[in-house]
Amino acid sequence: MLETDSIQARRSNGQKARERVKRSAHAALGNVDRDPIRLLRINSAGRVQALIPLRYGRMAASPFTFFRGAAILQAHDLAGTPHTGISIPICGDAHLLNFGGFATPERQLLFDLNDFDETATGPWEWDVKRLTASLAVAAAHMGYGRGDSADIVMAAASEYQLRMNEYAQNSTLDVWYQGITFERMLQDAETPEGRRLIGRAMEKAAGRTNESMLHKMAYLDGGHWRIRDAPPAMFHPGGPVTLLGKAEHWPDTPTWKKKMAKCYAGYLDSLAPDRRELLKHFAVQDVVFKVVGVGSVGTVCLVMLMVDSWGNPLFLQVKEARQSVIARYARDKAPAHDGYRVVAGQRLLQAASDIFLGWSTGPRGRHYYFRQLRDMKVSADVESFNQKILTGYARMCGRALARAHAKASGHSVELAAYMGRAGQFPEALLAYAQGYARQNEKDYRRFLEACRAGKLPMRTDEDMAADFRV
Numbered sequence: 001m002l003e004t005d006s007i008q009a010r011r012s013n014g015q016k017a018r019e020r021v022k023r024s025a026h027a028a029l030g031n032v033d034r035d036p037i038r039l040l041r042i043n044s045a046g047r048v049q050a051l052i053p054l055r056y057g058r059m060a061a062s063p064f065t066f067f068r069g070a071a072i073l074q075a076h077d078l079a080g081t082p083h084t085g086i087s088i089p090i091c092g093d094a095h096l097l098n099f100g101g102f103a104t105p106e107r108q109l110l111f112d113l114n115d116f117d118e119t120a121t122g123p124w125e126w127d128v129k130r131l132t133a134s135l136a137v138a139a140a141h142m143g144y145g146r147g148d149s150a151d152i153v154m155a156a157a158s159e160y161q162l163r164m165n166e167y168a169q170n171s172t173l174d175v176w177y178q179g180i181t182f183e184r185m186l187q188d189a190e191t192p193e194g195r196r197l198i199g200r201a202m203e204k205a206a207g208r209t210n211e212s213m214l215h216k217m218a219y220l221d222g223g224h225w226r227i228r229d230a231p232p233a234m235f236h237p238g239g240p241v242t243l244l245g246k247a248e249h250w251p252d253t254p255t256w257k258k259k260m261a262k263c264y265a266g267y268l269d270s271l272a273p274d275r276r277e278l279l280k281h282f283a284v285q286d287v288v289f290k291v292v293g294v295g296s297v298g299t300v301c302l303v304m305l306m307v308d309s310w311g312n313p314l315f316l317q318v319k320e321a322r323q324s325v326i327a328r329y330a331r332d333k334a335p336a337h338d339g340y341r342v343v344a345g346q347r348l349l350q351a352a353s354d355i356f357l358g359w360s361t362g363p364r365g366r367h368y369y370f371r372q373l374r375d376m377k378v379s380a381d382v383e384s385f386n387q388k389i390l391t392g393y394a395r396m397c398g399r400a401l402a403r404a405h406a407k408a409s410g411h412s413v414e415l416a417a418y419m420g421r422a423g424q425f426p427e428a429l430l431a432y433a434q435g436y437a438r439q440n441e442k443d444y445r446r447f448l449e450a451c452r453a454g455k456l457p458m459r460t461d462e463d464m465a466a467d468f469r470v
Contacts, residue, residue: 007413014417017084023424026125027431029439031080036073036443037450043072046322047298053457054232054464055297060451063444064141067134068095069294071118072325073443074130074436079329083123084418088409089348091401092118092326093295094127095134096382099397101182101205103376104352109182109205112350112400114377117296117321119345122330124405124415129436131401132157132429135394136437138382146434148387153433155391157426159398161419167406168416175406179351180399194392205376213374214313218286218305225285225313227305232464234303237289259363260287263318266360267370270343275355282306282314290317300366303373315373316356320366338367348408 044052059069067074071093091098091113098115132153139149167175182202189195217234218227229235264284268276283306290301300320307313321338335341339359347353359369380393406412419425451458 010411010413011417014414017086017414017418021082021084023419024428025082026129026425026428027435028081029432029435030077032077032439034073034076036070036446037455039072039076040070040447040456043325044298048300049298051291051298053459054291054461055294056447056451056456056458057460057463058294058297060448060458062141063441064137065294066444066447067137067440068097069297070440070443070447071130071295072328074133075118075126075325075329077436077439078123078126078129081125081129083125086124086409086411086414086418087121087330087332088124088405088411089345090120090122090124090127090326090408091116091130091345091349091404092120092122092127092324094131094397094401096131096138096394096397097134097379099400100377100379101201102354102378103205104179105355106352107376108179108352109202109376110351111180111182111185111396113404114379116342116346116349117319118324118326119342119349120324120326120330121332122326124409124411126326126330127401127405128157128160128429129432131160131397132433133436133440135390135397136433137440139390140437140441142383142385142390144387144390149434149437150430152387152391152394153430154426156394156398156401157429157433158423159395160402161416161421161426163399163402164406164412164419165416165421167402167412170406170412172410175403175412178403178407180396180403185396190392191388193386194389197389201378201380205378208374208376208378210313210315210372210375213315217315218313225305225307227286227288227303229288232291232461234288234290256363263360263362263368267358267368270340270358270360271356275358279306279356281308283308292319300362300368314356315375316370317373318362318368318370321359321369322367337361339369340367342369345408349404351403351407 044055055069059066093115094113098113099111100114101109101111102114104110135153135156136149139152144152182198186195186198189198218225227234268279285305285307288303290303291297292301299322302318304316304318305313306316321342323338324341326332327334337359343357343359346357354371357371359367362368382390382393385393405415450456
C-alpha cells in the first residue's frame with residue numbers, strides 16, 4: 001500500500017507541474033535577444049588559440065554545423081524558457097549526431113547517447129528541445145519541406161513521450177537493465193532499407209577494434225609503435241608536422257612528460273581496482289594531438305597508443321573537460337572536477353559504459369577524462385538518409401533519450417504524468433523546434449557576417465592543412 005501511495009503521489013506531483021507550466025508553454029524560444037558573437041567568444045576562451053579559427057571554419061560550413069558548435073547559444077536561450085522545475089542529470093548536448101552505437105563490456109552493440117562534454121544537472125526539457133531543434137535544423141539543411149520536417153521532429157517528441165510513459169510502469173531495476181541493442185533495432189526495422197543500414201552499421205562496428213586500427217593508424221619504428229601524422233586531424237605537436245607553433249610543443253618536453261605521467265597515475269586511481277590491474281599490462285608507445293568534431297575544436301584532445309606484452313594495442317582518448325554550458329545557465333553547483341562530471345554523467349545516462357572511462361588532472365591544471373578511442377563505435381551518416389529513414393532515426397533518438405532520463409533521474413513517473421499521452425507536449429516541442437531552427441538561421445547569418453568582417457578568425461580544414469610543415 002505504501003508503494004502504491006508513493007507512486008500515486010509522484011503522479012500527482014507530475015500533474016501538478018502542469019499548473020506551474022502549461023505544456024503549450026514549451027513552444028517559447030527563450031532569451032534570443034542577445035549577441036551570439038559575444039557568447040561564442042566566451043565559449044572559445046581558454047581553448048588552444050591556433051585552433052579557434054578551425055573551430056569557426058567548421059561551424060561556417062552550414063547552419064547545421066553551426067548549430068552543433070553553438071551549444072552555448074541554445075543553453076543561454078533555454079535559461080529563459082519555462083520549465084517544470086524537475087532537474088535531473090541531462091546530456092546537455094543531445095543533438096541528433098550525439099547518438100550512436102558502441103560496444104558494452106560484454107561486446108553487445110548498443111544505440112545510445114555518446115557525448116557527455118556538456119552533461120550537468122538541469123531541466124529535463126532542455127535535452128528534448130536540443131534534440132528536436134537539431135532535427136528541424138538538419139531537415140532544413142537536407143532540403144526537406146515543412147511537412148516532412150514536422151514529421152521528423154514529431155517522431156522524436158512523440159517517441160520520447162511514449163517511452164517515458166512505458167518506463168513509468170517499470171520497476172527501478174528494470175529501467176536500469178534496459179538498453180537498445182542493434183539486434184533489436186534490426187528486428188524492429190520497418191523497411192528493407194532500414195534493415196540494410198542497421199546491418200551495415202553492425203558490420204562496420206565489428207571492424208572497428210583496437211587491432212584493426214593499429215596498422216591503419218600506426219607503424220613500427222625500430223620495434224616501437226608510432227602513430228601516423230594525419231594533419232590537421234591528428235599530429236605530433238612537437239614533430240615536423242604541426243600547426244601549434246613552438247610554444248605549444250609541450251607534449252614532447254621532459255617537464256610535460258613528467259606531468260602527464262602524474263596525470264595517468266591520477267586516471268588509474270579513478271578506475272575500479274580490476275581495471276587498474278588490467279592496465280598494468282599495457283605500456284604507452286606514442287601520444288598525438290587530435291582535433292575533434294565541431295564544438296570541441298580547440299580543446300586539448302590526445303590519443304595514446306598502448307600495447308601489452310604480446311603487442312596487442314589499446315587506443316585511449318584523453319580529452320579536456322571544460323565547464324558545461326548547461327552548468328553556466330542552469331545554476332547547477334560547480335563540480336569539483338569537470339572530468340569527473342563527464343564520467344559520472346556518462347555512467348548515469350548510458351545503459352552501459354566503457355570499462356576504461358576515468359578522469360584526472362593534467363598539465364596546466366586542465367581537467368581530463370579518458371576513454372577508448374573507437375572501439376566498435378559507429379555514428380549515423382544522417383545526410384545520406386531519406387525522409388523515411390531520418391524519421392525512423394529521430395524516433396530511435398527520442399527513445400534513447402527517454403531511457404537515459406528515466407534511468408539517470410528515477411523520475412519517469414513524474415515526467416510521464418506531466419506530459420500525459422495527448423499531443424500537447426509534442427506539438428509544443430514541434431513549434432519550439434521550428435521556431436528555433438529559424439533563430440539558428442539568423443544567428444548563422446550574423447556569425448558569417450562577423451567572420452567576413454574579420455571579427456572572428458575563420459579557416460577551413462584545407463587552409464589549416466596547407467600550413468603543416470612536411
